[in-house]
Amino acid sequence: MIRSSALPPAPPCRSDKTLKVTVTYLNLSTLVQPAPAIPSQISNLTLLRAKNPTVSFYRYLYCQVGEPWLWYERRGISDTDLHAIISNDAVAIHVLYVEGTPAGYVELDSRVPGEVEIAYFGLLPEYIGCKLGPWFLYWAVGEAQSQSPDRIWVNTCTLDHPAALAVYQRTGFVIYERHTLTIRDPRTQPYW
Secondary structure (H helix, E strand, O other): OOOHHHOOOOOOOOOOOEEEEEEEEEEEOOOOOOOOOOOOOOOOEEEEEOOOOOHHHHHHHHHHHHHHHOOOOOOOOOHHHHHHHHOOOOEEEEEEEEOOEEEEEEEEEOOOOOEEEEEEEEEOHHHOOOOHHHHHHHHHHHHHHOOOOOEEEEEEEOOOOOOHHHHHHHHOEEEEEEEEEEEEOHHHOOOO
16 A cells, blocks of 8 residues: 555646646446456455445545545535435445455446446545555446446546546546546635
């Protein structure tokens, strides 16, 4: 495991308090075989579905996983609105634990019939760099496939981990759309 200080730095805040972000959308083509191995230095892995998680637990996961990558969408919504999403039976939140400690999570959103979106996926900073990401993503795709959807998709952006796009592609995802937008720098917002 590495320390969060070894993560790539977040982009500097621009004078106009905005960030230019390129978002890439990917569909699963064919899941690449074989599955990545569980890293040898990791023991006692557990995956649990957080059925109807508390908002505070979800926010903990979201903020711990997403802060280095400036995840902001769920920070700015009310507890009531967030609870409506995460308690929906069509939204599955699976938490990865290493020796009883949360190491990451994936949110699989199947509210659109025939589709599963990997809405959020990531590891806590302390678990980045130990090769858990590819294994966990492969597991998540298998879980999404168990619903027999017509489509499994994900998006990533230039604020995410520099290896995110390549990891998705190595797993079998292919790019179908890309666009660039300007967002308010989340670090300048009251919810940050």
